[in-house]
Amino acid sequence: MASLTIVPVTLPEDKIPTKQNVRDIISTFLAQEWPYVDPDMLDVSYNASCTNPHCLVKRPKPAMGTPSEAVHVFIKFHSHNEGCLEIFKPLAPTKHEEALFCYEYGHTGLGAQVFGFFKTLDGTCGRVEELLLARNLQPEDVEDPIIRADVAKALATFHVMETSLEKKAVELYYDAVIHGLGTFHTMDKLKVLGREGGVSIEELVNYDFGGRLRNVVDKLESIGGKAGWCIHDVQFMNVMVKNRPSEGESKVILIDFEFVMRNYRAFDIGGHFMQKMFKWFDAESRIADCRKYTEEEKRHFCGEYAEQWNRLTGDSDTGDQVFMESEYGYLLAITFDIHNMLCFMDVHGDKDPLNLLALNKLFDEFVHQYGKLHIENP
Incomplete structure (x- = not known):
């Protein structure tokens, strides 16, 4: 077959x-x-x-x-x-x-x-x-504790999958993305595209994401962050909610595995929390009109994730441990999106103001989270 x-x-x-x-x-x-x-x-x-x-x-x-x-x-x-x-x-x-x-x-x-x-x-x-007879996950869906728990369990199950893919070192991903971010650091072409699109991104382009990302990875490693098969592209369109799930069956299905690689599990978890704020294919705004994940919701998600991870691996991780990893993972996922959007701008000359506004939103989220975690500047 x-x-x-x-x-x-x-x-x-x-x-x-x-x-x-x-x-x-x-x-x-x-x-x-x-x-x-x-x-x-x-x-x-x-x-x-x-x-x-x-x-x-x-x-x-x-x-x-x-x-x-x-x-x-x-x-x-x-x-x-x-x-x-x-x-x-x-x-x-x-x-x-x-x-x-x-x-x-x-x-x-x-x-x-x-x-x-x-x-x-x-x-x-x-x-x-x-x-699949299903629809895309919406921001309001994860405010339902049942759907939220199903997403958490689906990610934990995915992360520990046995697969024929070659296990490559997580560090290789960070060597690549930090190098990529360095390529776009201070690039005049990106600043010009922003001005032409009517949205200044100069502060973002001048910001040293690469150096700060290295600090985040070091912090995550120091607290024992665990790795697994990560989807990376965890936007809500890549989580499907079944129209009519059977009793006892998960309400969600994960799709789109173009970027499946080994990474810290925190990447997908923190990325899921971050992606609630974005609707990347919306015609009016890339920024979702909704509230952020609350800390209570995040901790519930991480508790459900830890239970499923432990059930499948025999580990004894706590929800608190997964939550702390996810706080750093939030930053990992933001840099993935920023890198990819800057790459698209560079290659295709994109200056869509909706994308530029979303870029600045990602930037603001990174700066806020980085400061909240008291990570030293490079």
Whole structure:
């Protein structure tokens, strides 16, 4: 099931699959009912995102009886243009490794089931998997203690997964990102783009994130911060809330593993707390109109996380320990987003004022948290 299957399909020149293409790709792996579906009866939605081109597919239910195969299917195309930021390429999974990771995650029962990997006659690779009947996590969702606990347990379970990915040293990530942040430190091009976008980011560009990040990592190491498989991109759109979970089943599912790497578990936990304040694909503002995670909510989350971590590992971590790690992790996650946004500005000349305002919000959060933790300046 995890091997690459050649499918007798040639995509159009623009790489947007026809309904016939979609039906034939899916039928390779779901061969009982799907081969007999009329392509014209399919409901197909194609998204041409440069990093995640994909199709959402729905077929009609059989006129009689219960369907024996999935009715809702997701096709992810592994575009040749797809890939992580340059500095992370030696660390993040390749497209094939990411696909295998999704397969492994699906077989834990915690994520979407992967039906198979394919390669078309024109050389396009991808995978076919279960389409989750779920919606994106919203800021108000984590104010519900049940959903909040499910996110905590999902992250703890993810962090300790057994996977075929190579375990690379956490320090390699920080060597890379600190070097990357140093590249953008005081860069005039970024300051000019900010001015052209009507939002000054000069103070942010002149700020030594790299040196301060090194101090944060040293502090986290000194308190025994633990490592695991981190998602890194923990924005709320990458947590799905199931429409109709079964009784006793987790209400949430984690998705999008393009940046899965070894890191301190604090990165994802603190990053989750930070991401409550942002809605990165909103048309009006990247900054969410909501209150921050309260300390009480954070401590509840960390307690649930510690219980799940201990259940799976045999450790005896406390919620207080996880909470303290997450306070430093908050800073780790901010620098990841700032680095990536500055990289996007540099490469693409982005000066969208909504992105610039969000950058300054991230900067303000970093400065406040760094001061709150009384970390010495570099």
